[in-house]
Amino acid sequence: MGRVEGKVVLITGAASGVGKENALLLAREGARVVLTDVNVAGVQAVAEEIGASALALQHDISSEDDWKNVLAATLKKFGRLDVLVNNAAILAFGTIEDTSLEAWQKMQRINADGYFLGCKYAVSAMKDRGGAIINMASLAAISGMPSFCAYSASKGAVTALTRSVAAHCKQRGYKVRCNSLHPDGILTPMVANLMAGVDPSTVGEIKGDPMARMCLPQDIANLVLFLASDESRFINGSELRIDNGQLALDV
Numbered sequence: 001m002g003r004v005e006g007k008v009v010l011i012t013g014a015a016s017g018v019g020k021e022n023a024l025l026l027a028r029e030g031a032r033v034v035l036t037d038v039n040v041a042g043v044q045a046v047a048e049e050i051g052a053s054a055l056a057l058q059h060d061i062s063s064e065d066d067w068k069n070v071l072a073a074t075l076k077k078f079g080r081l082d083v084l085v086n087n088a089a090i091l092a093f094g095t096i097e098d099t100s101l102e103a104w105q106k107m108q109r110i111n112a113d114g115y116f117l118g119c120k121y122a123v124s125a126m127k128d129r130g131g132a133i134i135n136m137a138s139l140a141a142i143s144g145m146p147s148f149c150a151y152s153a154s155k156g157a158v159t160a161l162t163r164s165v166a167a168h169c170k171q172r173g174y175k176v177r178c179n180s181l182h183p184d185g186i187l188t189p190m191v192a193n194l195m196a197g198v199d200p201s202t203v204g205e206i207k208g209d210p211m212a213r214m215c216l217p218q219d220i221a222n223l224v225l226f227l228a229s230d231e232s233r234f235i236n237g238s239e240l241r242i243d244n245g246q247l248a249l250d251v
């Protein structure tokens with residue numbers, strides 16, 4: 001019996017990095033997984049690796065029509081939704097001085113609007129049976145990261161959205177939990193460009209360095225699995241840092 005046996009889990013951005021790792025782990029633990037991404041070929045490859053319990057769908061999280069289609073396809077195939085992992089996002093460098101309004105708006109459209117739409121449609125699909133929403137935020141939502149102005153703000157929106165959704169569902173008695181995750185660095189394609197030329201095998205966490213700031217996608221997937229499972233039934237409206245003590249060191 002898996003830790004999320006029989007649950008129907010929708011994971012956005014599942015073609016790559018953390019989303020892919022979530023998909024593989026949750027499927028191994030018995031979940032039926034709906035994997036979505038703008039990268040259709042990538043998400044289909046992950047679904048094929050998993051087999052019959054996976055459904056791959058094209059999905060731009062900033063499109064309300066796409067959310068409607070993805071929810072309809074999920075309910076048609078599996079009959080319900082138990083867990084949403086709002087995971088897809090984009091990252092770009094930019095301080096307050098060199099971020100254009102266009103770049104800011106693109107970041108908010110995907111990273112903030114996309115998560116709002118996900119929560120909105122997931123609550124509506126889950127409110128009768130209960131469920132869990134897991135929002136990927138970032139340490140950037142809590143600490144001041146000068147080089148990631150728009151990204152930090154988008155993750156700040158996700159953090160506040162998470163609290164509001166959790167409070168709303170609690171107040172209405174929906175039994176839908178909503179939590180945000182706040183990683184520091186994760187070794188994924190998202191950060192590979194920022195670390196060009198660095199051999200991943202030399203990065204701290206892999207070598208057991210206590211000062212490491214980079215973790216592996218599996219480290220995040222382990223927490224996602226816990227939050228998706230009923231083991232975490234009393235964790236709701238929380239901001240869970242997964243940063244190897246980085247914020248504790250800074251304050």
Ligand SMILES: NC(=O)c1ccc[n+]([C@@H]2O[C@H](COP(=O)([O-])OP(=O)(O)OC[C@H]3O[C@@H](n4cnc5c(N)ncnc54)[C@H](O)[C@@H]3O)[C@@H](O)[C@H]2O)c1
Nearest residue numbers: 013016017018038060061087088089136138185186188190
């Ligand atoms: N990698 C890190 O260091 C780090 C740190 C903190 C938080 N995070 C967060 O973790 C999550 C996963 O990041 P990752 O590192 O695995 O990134 P990644 O770039 O490896 O994967 C992100 C996936 O999202 C997809 N995507 C991008 N825009 C999309 C859109 N509009 N609609 C649907 N899919 C879209 C991409 O195609 C990709 O498959 C993100 O929310 C990210 O902000 C990452």
